Amino acid sequence: MNCLLCAEPLVEEQSLFYLLTGYRPGKGLLCPICLKQFQKIGPVSCPGCGRIQDEWRLCQDCERWKHQGQALLENQALYQYNQQMKDYMARYKFIGDYRLRRVFAQEMRGAVGKKMQEERLDLLVPIPISTERMGSRGFNQVLPLLPKSKRMEELLAVLPGKRIDQSALKRADRLRSRQPFELVEGAKTLLAGRSVLLVDDVYTTGRTLYHAAHLLLEAGATRVCSLTLAR
Amino acid sequence: MEHENLYGRLHTWPKNRPVPEGAQVLPVRVNGRCFRCAGRRKALLPHGQSYCLDCLMIGRVSSLDCFLTIPEANDFAQLRQMRWQGQLTERQQEASAALLENLKAGRDQLLFAVTGAGKTEMLFPILDWALDQRMRIAFVAPRVDVVLELAPRIQAAFEVTMQVLYGDQVAPYQYSQLVLATTHQLMRFYRAFDLVIIDEVDAFPYRGNKTLERAIQQAKKEQGRLLWMTATASPAMLRAVKKQKLILVSLPARFHGGPLPNLQVVYAPNWSKRLPGKIEKRLRQWLKEQKPFFVFVPKVADLERVCQHVQRALGNEGKGETVHAKDPNRLGKVAKMRAGDFDFLVTTTILERGVTLSNLQVLILGADDPTFTREALVQMAGRVGRDKNHSDGDVLAVVSGPSRRVKAAQKEIRLVNERAERRHR
Numbered sequence: 001m002n003c004l005l006c007a008e009p010l011v012e013e014q015s016l017f018y019l020l021t022g023y024r025p026g027k028g029l030l031c032p033i034c035l036k037q038f039q040k041i042g043p044v045s046c047p048g049c050g051r052i053q054d055e056w057r058l059c060q061d062c063e064r065w066k067h068q069g070q071a072l073l074e075n076q077a078l079y080q081y082n083q084q085m086k087d088y089m090a091r092y093k094f095i096g097d098y099r100l101r102r103v104f105a106q107e108m109r110g111a112v113g114k115k116m117q118e119e120r121l122d123l124l125v126p127i128p129i130s131t132e133r134m135g136s137r138g139f140n141q142v143l144p145l146l147p148k149s150k151r152m153e154e155l156l157a158v159l160p161g162k163r164i165d166q167s168a169l170k171r172a173d174r175l176r177s178r179q180p181f182e183l184v185e186g187a188k189t190l191l192a193g194r195s196v197l198l199v200d201d202v203y204t205t206g207r208t209l210y211h212a213a214h215l216l217l218e219a220g221a222t223r224v225c226s227l228t229l230a231r
Numbered sequence: 232m233e234h235e236n237l238y239g240r241l242h243t244w245p246k247n248r249p250v251p252e253g254a255q256v257l258p259v260r261v262n263g264r265c266f267r268c269a270g271r272r273k274a275l276l277p278h279g280q281s282y283c284l285d286c287l288m289i290g291r292v293s294s295l296d297c298f299l300t301i302p303e304a305n306d307f308a309q310l311r312q313m314r315w316q317g318q319l320t321e322r323q324q325e326a327s328a329a330l331l332e333n334l335k336a337g338r339d340q341l342l343f344a345v346t347g348a349g350k351t352e353m354l355f356p357i358l359d360w361a362l363d364q365r366m367r368i369a370f371v372a373p374r375v376d377v378v379l380e381l382a383p384r385i386q387a388a389f390e391v392t393m394q395v396l397y398g399d400q401v402a403p404y405q406y407s408q409l410v411l412a413t414t415h416q417l418m419r420f421y422r423a424f425d426l427v428i429i430d431e432v433d434a435f436p437y438r439g440n441k442t443l444e445r446a447i448q449q450a451k452k453e454q455g456r457l458l459w460m461t462a463t464a465s466p467a468m469l470r471a472v473k474k475q476k477l478i479l480v481s482l483p484a485r486f487h488g489g490p491l492p493n494l495q496v497v498y499a500p501n502w503s504k505r506l507p508g509k510i511e512k513r514l515r516q517w518l519k520e521q522k523p524f525f526v527f528v529p530k531v532a533d534l535e536r537v538c539q540h541v542q543r544a545l546g547n548e549g550k551g552e553t554v555h556a557k558d559p560n561r562l563g564k565v566a567k568m569r570a571g572d573f574d575f576l577v578t579t580t581i582l583e584r585g586v587t588l589s590n591l592q593v594l595i596l597g598a599d600d601p602t603f604t605r606e607a608l609v610q611m612a613g614r615v616g617r618d619k620n621h622s623d624g625d626v627l628a629v630v631s632g633p634s635r636r637v638k639a640a641q642k643e644i645r646l647v648n649e650r651a652e653r654r655h656r
Contacts (some may be wrong), residue, residue: 006557007288064595095287096282096289096291096292096293097272097274097291098274098275098277098282119571132247135245135246135247136245136247136248136295136296137295138276138277138278138282138293138295139276139277206359215448
């Protein structure tokens with residue numbers, strides 16, 4: 001096997017950690033050098049969007065969302081969206097190397113499960129991709145990151161002709177973008193009086209997630225918070 | 232999608248998008264093999280779909296896609312005159328004429344010429360004729376450095392539409408009569424070229440790579456011709472010559488007539504800990520005489536340490552850097568070396584070929600390491616003395632013990648020089 005990112009041959013390292021726990025993060029997929037370049041987000045972060053910072057208070061962007069009267073998503077993110085994570089996303093999503101889902105799947109599933117339980121959330125909703133994108137990419141990059149759960153419901157769909165992939169846009173354009181989602185049939189009855197966890201791969205400006213949250217809250221959800229792999 | 236951008240291409244296209252008018256649709260897999268690379272390995276996607284793992288590095292081809300192509304139309308404007316005004320030596324002219332004759336006769340051929348023989352210049356008359364015949368031509372080399380060095384030389388010599396293609400490129404593809412590319416890029420073509428020129432056949436990653444060999448066959452037209460070039464012919468190539476599948480054109484002498492400098496072996500088992508005094512002295516001498524030099528090391532991990540050793544040996548007066556294949560600044564550093572901003576570069580095998588610097592000297596550390604093949608060692612020696620005014624130089628090979636590969640390389644260089652001399656008389 002070679003590392004899926006840098007193509008160097010993988011040497012199975014015998015670490016004490018592995019011997020004791022039998023757990024190897026992203027086992028057999030990436031080399032230690034590539035793995036090391038992913039930066040975890042530590043205990044202190046912005047309570048609104050989950051970005052890494054020194055103090056436990058809202059960052060400027062979240063202050064702006066609050067000012068606009070949005071209920072904050074209290075996003076939790078596991079990793080920083082650094083160059084390594086960008087490269088990873090480029091391979092996983094844009095080139096479409098589906099094998100790479102396994103690098104973070106276990107960790108994300110654990111985090112999602114934990115958050116659902118701790119915050120007593122009723123529903124788990126992934127951010128969807130358009131049918132057009134599905135036709136060329138062949139998978140929704142968020143789904144492999146979710147645990148098997150009865151509370152998982154794909155309640156959102158992308159409006160026909162809309163694109164939610166905003167990575168080609170500049171920040172200002174992204175923030176101006178219109179609602180790209182609609183609710184699937186029967187979503188309203190499920191949502192009334194429920195709390196929801198939204199899951200996406202990356203939180204960049206928050207625009208996508210806030211659009212989704214807005215729809216869910218409008219349909220009667222009591223609370224919407226989110227979790228992403230990277231911020 | 233412009234029509235001409237599909238001429239002779241294999242363009243990946245999602246099945247759920249309408250096919251542009253006039254384009255032919257080709258399948259992505261035939262008999263369980265990828266149509267593009269003939270690989271069998273695949274990875275699964277949800278809903279029973281899959282994608283090819285063997286050519287993933289040049290873009291994903293999945294069962295959700297098809298290939299688009301339009302047969303090559305050779306739709307080029309007539310070319311104006313060759314701008315190159317240089318003169319070939321008598322021997323270069325001879326070889327060049329032989330190549331042209333074989334091409335006109337429609338034969339595949341192998342140009343076996345020592346490093347520094349002036350292969351590129353010898354090709355100019357052939358390119359001139361082929362371009363004039365409205366042939367579509369691919370000129371491929373295994374490494375991006377080689378391609379990027381060739382590009383300006385060819386662009387300066389010909390008035391022709393030319394595209395340079397390599398892996399991490401951002402510029403979009405455009406139809407052109409002349410395509411300069413790394414070998415992998417040929418996988419994106421389908422029966423496009425009337426002539427494919429393959430440089431540095433003996434180099435990694437081409438050697439023994441079935442996928443790339445097949446890519447070449449697929450990228451040329453069925454009647455297209457191949458011209459292989461090498462400085463160290465592999466036994467398989469020479470066998471093909473014997474069976475008369477290939478015509479051999481050989482040119483053993485360097486263009487200035489001087490010999491290829493041979494490896495001077497220095498034994499130093501612990502070179503990675505400290506450089507031998509003899510070598511340090513020589514480095515200082517090179518610096519004093521303002522001769523730039525390359526230091527080759529076997530592994531990326533050796534680079535930093537060796538660079539520090541070299542700096543120390545030069546009393547911190549020399550300017551230099553390390554370069555390796557994954558270095559994001561790789562091309563910039565080589566350009567700086569070329570501009571004379573650096574006195575030396577510490578590098579792995581990536582710079583072993585295709586780089587021409589005036590009055591360059593070479594130090595190979597750990598020449599007995601298995602990463603350095605016989606061909607690589609000959610190529611590294613070939614970096615030296617590529618200039619009329621500085622036709623000689625030093626190639627120092629530091630080894631930790633006697634090595635068969637180093638001996639073989641020395642023997643090869645000796646043979647080449649002998650052959651050149653015999654011709655000369």
